[in-house]
Amino acid sequence: MKKGKKQPELASLLWPASRLDEAIEILARKSGLLSSDQTEPPRPPDGLDQADDESLERWMDFAAGQLDIEIEPVETPYPQVEQMVCQAGPALIRVPGTDTAQFIVLLKRGRTQISLIAQNLSVLRVAPEFVRNMLTSELEAPLTENIEQLLKRAGVSEERRKHAHDSVLREQLSSARIGGCWLLRLPPGTGFMKQLGYAGLPKYLIIIVALHFVGQGLMLFNWWVIGRGALQGHFEWVWLFAWALILFTEIPFHILGAWVETLLSVGVGSLFKKRLLYGTMRLEPEEIRHQGSGQFLSRIMESEALDAMVLASGFAAVLAVIDIFIAAAVLSKGLGGWLHTIPLFAWMTVTFIICWQYYRYNRQWIETYREMTNDLVERMVGHRTRLAQEDRAHWHEEEDQILNRYLKLSEKTDNLGMQLNAFVNRGWMIVGLAGFAYTFVTAPDSQMELAISMGGIMLASGALTSFAGGIMSIVGAKMAWEQAAPLFQAGTAGKDRPFLSVDPLSVSDKNTDDNIQPLMQLRDIVFRFRIHGKPVLRDCSLKIRKGDRMLLEGPSGGGKSTLASLVAGLRVPESGILLLDGFDRQTIGLDAWRRRVVAAPQFHENHILTETFSFNLLMGRRWPPLQEDIEEAEDICRELGLGGLLERMPAGFQQMVGESGWQLSHGERSRVFIARALLQYADIIILDESFAALDPENLRLALQCVLRRASTLLVIAHP
Numbered sequence: 250m251k252k253g254k255k256q257p258e259l260a261s262l263l264w265p266a267s268r269l270d271e272a273i274e275i276l277a278r279k280s281g282l283l284s285s286d287q288t289e290p291p292r293p294p295d296g297l298d299q300a301d302d303e304s305l306e307r308w309m310d311f312a313a314g315q316l317d318i319e320i321e322p323v324e325t326p327y328p329q330v331e332q333m334v335c336q337a338g339p340a341l342i343r344v345p346g347t348d349t350a351q352f353i354v355l356l357k358r359g360r361t362q363i364s365l366i367a368q369n370l371s372v373l374r375v376a377p378e379f380v381r382n383m384l385t386s387e388l389e390a391p392l393t394e395n396i397e398q399l400l401k402r403a404g405v406s407e408e409r410r411k412h413a414h415d416s417v418l419r420e421q422l423s424s425a426r427i428g429g430c431w432l433l434r435l436p437p438g439t440g441f442m443k444q445l446g447y448a449g450l451p452k453y454l455i456i457i458v459a460l461h462f463v464g465q466g467l468m469l470f471n472w473w474v475i476g477r478g479a480l481q482g483h484f485e486w487v488w489l490f491a492w493a494l495i496l497f498t499e500i501p502f503h504i505l506g507a508w509v510e511t512l513l514s515v516g517v518g519s520l521f522k523k524r525l526l527y528g529t530m531r532l533e534p535e536e537i538r539h540q541g542s543g544q545f546l547s548r549i550m551e552s553e554a555l556d557a558m559v560l561a562s563g564f565a566a567v568l569a570v571i572d573i574f575i576a577a578a579v580l581s582k583g584l585g586g587w588l589h590t591i592p593l594f595a596w597m598t599v600t601f602i603i604c605w606q607y608y609r610y611n612r613q614w615i616e617t618y619r620e621m622t623n624d625l626v627e628r629m630v631g632h633r634t635r636l637a638q639e640d641r642a643h644w645h646e647e648e649d650q651i652l653n654r655y656l657k658l659s660e661k662t663d664n665l666g667m668q669l670n671a672f673v674n675r676g677w678m679i680v681g682l683a684g685f686a687y688t689f690v691t692a693p694d695s696q697m698e699l700a701i702s703m704g705g706i707m708l709a710s711g712a713l714t715s716f717a718g719g720i721m722s723i724v725g726a727k728m729a730w731e732q733a734a735p736l737f738q739a740g741t742a743g744k745d746r747p748f749l750s751v752d753p754l755s756v757s758d759k760n761t762d763d764n765i766q767p768l769m770q771l772r773d774i775v776f777r778f779r780i781h782g783k784p785v786l787r788d789c790s791l792k793i794r795k796g797d798r799m800l801l802e803g804p805s806g807g808g809k810s811t812l813a814s815l816v817a818g819l820r821v822p823e824s825g826i827l828l829l830d831g832f833d834r835q836t837i838g839l840d841a842w843r844r845r846v847v848a849a850p851q852f853h854e855n856h857i858l859t860e861t862f863s864f865n866l867l868m869g870r871r872w873p874p875l876q877e878d879i880e881e882a883e884d885i886c887r888e889l890g891l892g893g894l895l896e897r898m899p900a901g902f903q904q905m906v907g908e909s910g911w912q913l914s915h916g917e918r919s920r921v922f923i924a925r926a927l928l929q930y931a932d933i934i935i936l937d938e939s940f941a942a943l944d945p946e947n948l949r950l951a952l953q954c955v956l957r958r959a960s961t962l963l964v965i966a967h968p
Contacts, residue, residue, distance in 0.1 A: 259383075261367045266298035266305070266350040268368075272341065273312055273320075275366060276354050277433055280339035281447055282318050290315050298349035302429055305343070305350060309431055314838065319436045324428035327388065328419045331381045333430065335360055342380065343429030346387040353380060384427055389418055437527035438741050444520050453513035460506040461568050464499060465575050471495045472704050528739035533819075566719030572712035573597060576705050583702030592680050593709050600673050600713060604720040607665050608727070614658040615728045621651045666721065673717045674710055681706035766831050768961060769793035769816060769846070769933060774825035776811060785811050789825070793933060797961050802968040809965045810851060813935045816963070817848035847931035849922045849939050857918055859907030862898065865921060869929040878928075885927055888954040889920040890947045915942045923951060927958050937965045 264272045270290040277283045290312040297308060306322050313320040320341075325333040334342075338358035344351050357364040362374045396417050405413050435444055445451060474492045577590040625648075628635065774789040785808045793799065793816075803809050814820045815827060818834055827833060834842050847869065849855060857865055866882045867874050874882075879902055886895060894917055898904035904911050913921065919942045926934050936955065940948055955962065 261369065262353050262365055262373070263344060263347075263351040264354055264368060266293055266352070269293050269297065269309070269341075269352065270312060272352060272354050272366075273309065273433070274316065275370065276339050276341065276356060277316055277318055279356055279366065279372075280433065282339070282433060282435060283316060298351075302343070306431070309341070311841075313433070317436065317439075319434050321432045321434065322428070323430050323432055324426050325430075327385065327422040327425040327427060330384055330427050331377050333427075334358075334363065334377045334380045334384075337430060337432060338363065339433045341431045341433070342384065344383050345429065353383070355380070384429075388422055388425055388427075392418060392421060437523050438531075441520070441524065444524075445517065448516055448520065450513055450516045450520075453509050453516070456509050457506060457513065458567070458571065460502055460509070461571060464502050464506065465572065467495055467499050467502070469575075469579070469704075471499075525733060525736045528736040531739045532736070533739075565715050566723060569712050569715035569719055573709060573716065576709035576712055579701060579705035579708060582698070583705055584698045589681075589702065589705075592683075593677075596673075596677050596680055597713065597716065600669075600717055601720065603669055603672065604717065604724065607662070607669055607721060608724045610658070610662045610665055611724050612728060614655070614662045617651065617655045617658055619732075621648075621655055624648065624651060669717055669721070670714065674714050677710050677713050678706065681709065767792040768795045768797075768830060770826070770828045770831075771812075771816070772826040774812075774815065774822045774827060776808075776815060776820065776822050784823075786815075786822075793961060793963065795932070795961055797963075798956065799963045801963060801965045805967070810937055813848055813850075813937050813963065813965055816933070817846050817935055818842040819848070844929075845932045846935070847926050847929045847933070848935040849926040849937060851937045852915070852919060852922075852942065855918075855922045857907050857913060857921060860905065861902065862895075862904045862906050862911075863902040865906060866902075866924055867928060869925060882924065882928060885924045885954065885958070886920075888950065888957075889924055890950040891917065891920055891924070916944065916947060919943060920947070920951060923955065927955065931960075933961045933963065934959045935963045935965070938967070940964075940966065 270293055273290055274283070293308065293312075297305065302322070306320075309320045323333070323337075334355070336358050338355045340355045341352050342355060344353060354366040355363060356366050356372060359377075361376070363377055363380065365373050365375060365380075367373055393414075396414055399417070400410050400413055435447055471492060474495065573593065577593055580589040580593060581587040583589060628648075769792070771789060771791040774786055775784055776786040776789075777784045789808075789812065791812075801809055801812070811820070815822055818839055821834070829837060829842060829845060837845075858868070863874065863879060863882065864872070866886070867878055870878060882902070883895065886892065894913075895901060898911055906913060919939055923936060923939050926936065934955075940951060943951055955964075
């Protein structure tokens with residue numbers, strides 16, 4: 250804040266929980282997250298001002314879903330509180346030390362000043378220290394007096410005392426974490442153009458185009474200065490200085506253009522990767538069930554390269570088109586006049602047709618490359634199986650055939666690419682010179698127009714070369730997009746979002762009498778994997794009440810796992826009624842459904858990730874975990890008989906496990922899967938053949954743990 254400016258009244262900045270809906274809506278609208286036609290959030294329930302952070306988070310997440318935005322809870326270590334405040338807007342921050350839940354509404358972030366929305370809707374600018382002190386004063390108060398006495402006894406001077414005081418506080422509170430902050434943002438599945446607009450990226454594209462026009466203008470003026478001196482037969486010193494000045498003037502424009510291109514590339518690339526990652530996590534199991542490890546790797550590789558190719562080809566193609574029109578304008582002032590522009594655009598059309606042929610060959614090459622990659626990865630994954638069961642004499646027959654085809658297509662594609670680059674450039678030079686050959690013969694004295702025509706031809710040559718390169722990059726981007734598109738489109742906004750105002754706090758407390766409403770109800774469910782296939786489930790009905798312990802038995806292929814996937818929200822029935830607490834999946838929303846119903850799939854569909862043991866246990870909860878989370882995970886592990894495993898692992902919960910880390914046995918993996926499900930505290934827990942690999946003693950321990958900790962349980966097993 251500026252010196253002498255009074256701090257705002259704290260009471261005017263504190264929003265009570267009863268006005269939290271209004272605060273969220275105003276903050277979202279002022280920050281540009283909402284359009285004018287979006288609905289209002291629901292009213293907060295009674296008692297929300299006394300709720301803990303977890304209940305507040307559940308309600309705010311629900312309210313944000315009604316506005317089609319996201320609210321993300323964050324926490325930060327004490328030493329980084331001020332940095333968090335400077336980077337947090339738009340955000341809601343709960344003020345500690347108050348009897349009821351009260352919030353400050355942070356609109357805009359900044360290094361020296363941040364903007365807060367007061368209760369009267371005015372926007373006040375304050376220093377970040379103002380908010381930081383509100384968040385940390387309760388933690389610092391018990392230590393302040395002792396630190397001051399310590400500094401006095403140590404003889405620290407007054408001018409150094411504040412710095413020393415802050416240093417001691419940071420040291421003593423370094424492990425403390427400050428929570429109660431919720432960031433507002435657009436969901437990753439929001440329309441990509443809207444995300445680009447909210448991030449302010451289109452302005453960078455406008456700046457790039459404008460800088461390119463300026464750069465081309467300076468280049469043309471530079472040519473004019475050189476041509477003027479050359480055609481007059483002498484060169485004046487003033488024009489030489491002008492030429493040098495133009496050259497130096499172009500340098501900052503080129504640097505600025507490169508810097509803006511970097512900002513645009515990083516911004517678009519960040520949003521694009523976020524959307525791909527979000528889409529990957531939103532893929533339905535049926536969408537990827539038929540694909541192998543190699544195809545997954547291919548999607549990742551293509552997705553990684555796509556954003557760079559799109560931006561590079563997009564810049565090259567757009568700027569090349571601009572240069573072609575500039576070249577056409579220059580040619581129209583030369584010997585051939587505007588008729589000389591016709592061969593230019595005709596040659597550009599020919600270039601595009603040749604690029605189309607390149608696309609056809611490139612497509613075959615890419616398909617062969619993907620086939621080879623998929624085959625290679627699959628054989629690497631199944632290497633131990635091949636060692637044990639496949640005849641060594643036939644190991645490489647198929648690989649050699651695919652590799653031979655790939656090499657031939659690579660050679661053909663590379664040759665066409667080289668021919669394309671050479672043909673476009675040199676061919677245009679011949680066509681361009683032929684365009685004014687007759688005029689040059691009949692009007693040999695037009696030296697100025699001749700120079701202009703030559704300059705236009707050379708400018709067009711460079712533009713066509715860039716255009717061809719841009720088209721070739723677009724071809725690669727198009728092929729990569731075919732792999733990345735399913736991931737990008739899987740994150741479409743609104744997919745399985747709740748569309749009714751169902752308060753999660755009221756839903757969770759709805760069933761006070763289990764005899765009135767079952768927790769889960771299935772009625773006349775029909776499901777089939779293919780549209781015209783035989784139904785796996787037909788007229789299936791089931792009721793699960795709170796506290797039930799159910800065992801589902803049946804032969805292999807009888808539909809047990811399919812039924813479990815329907816209950817867990819992993820699949821959608823073809824017909825019938827499927828309700829949780831009396832609401833269907835669309836009403837509650839897919840995310841809320843999967844939080845309340847958790848399944849441990851069959852062993853071959855469950856995975857130990859190459860991460861720490863604690864991550865594999867707590868991946869369904871908040872991350873990073875608190876100490877109480879680790880302690881609870883350890884208790885469950887010991888109840889499941891995994892205490893010996895914890896003692897054997899050198900790094901304990903921080904031990905890396907998975908394919909490249911600590912190897913777990915079949916039974917140990919099964920119990921980790923059980924612990925992972927129990928630690929999510931869902932209303933219904935489904936264990937699909939989770940006990941099949943356990944010996945009698947570990948089976949007894951696991952059953953005791955599950956029956957003690959699971960609220961409502963559905964176990965699937967073979968008879």
